[in-house]
Amino acid sequence: MAAIPNVWHLRRVAEAQQSAFPSETSVPHSPDVNGAKDFFYVCPGHMKDRGFATPIVDEAEVVAKRRKEEMEQEIQKVKFEYEEKIKNKKAKDKGSKDAKKDEKHDKKEKAKREEEEQQAEKEKDDRVRPVAGPAQL
Template sequence: MSIPNIWNHRKVADTSAKACEICFKPSTSVLITPENKDFFYVCPSHLKDRGFCTPIIDHEAIAAKKKKEMDDEVERVKKEYEEKQRKKQQKESKKGEETEKPKDKEEKDSKDAEKKDESKPNDKDKVEDKTPPKPEEEEPRVFALQRTFYQQRLDRKRQAEMAKRNRERLSNPNFFPSVPKDRP
């Protein structure tokens, strides 16, 4: 029985922390095989150590994520541009109305000033809401152990299986030889 050298990084609750396999400090990070056949606790600092494991990078997923981010950014910029154009057209139409009716100019100026005072904080809020939060740099989720550590995991798994088999054999009464029934 061979375990593939693909390990997924998972986090557990702080109350479930156990000793790291390398340094024996309490850790909430676990490396587990995709089939859930083997797992062990490891410190996050060991995951960054290239002598212990290397991340398996899925280039297709990264490319798809970057493409999605670019599409979102393009869509956001288009909306901002359309909004600016709409505001610009509204200003031009207001200027055209002001030139046609100079008598009501003073009333409109006072109304426009009130609208601008009210709209300024709202515009800033809209701009702040539209900017997407910068995603933090994600840590790799899939790792491959270095040869020596992978071999240690295989050996440990084999030893556990052998110990289990031996316990089962010893608990079976047919395993031991029976007392001879014939005379010598």
């Protein structure tokens, strides 16, 4: 009979499949070697015990994960800066649009005042002409 390697993979137990002891929710199992499967139930506390089991750490995977996290942070930072820039630009554009609106409003007000002044001048001239008109004839 072939020896089972001392390499175990951790799986979690479904609630419906739990053993007689509900605290045993972890199942280390060995890979299928020559049709032999080996597994046992343990509680999560044993899996944290350094004397019981030690995880196999792939350094390249850890470095890749760290690099990916750093890239995600950088992407989030750039997105935030871009959104702030767009927000500031919109606020600035809105300010200039408001200034343009104010300028248009001022022009309209000025034109209206000039029109009222011309109207008042015309009315004044109309009142003055009839009085001056017959005297000159």
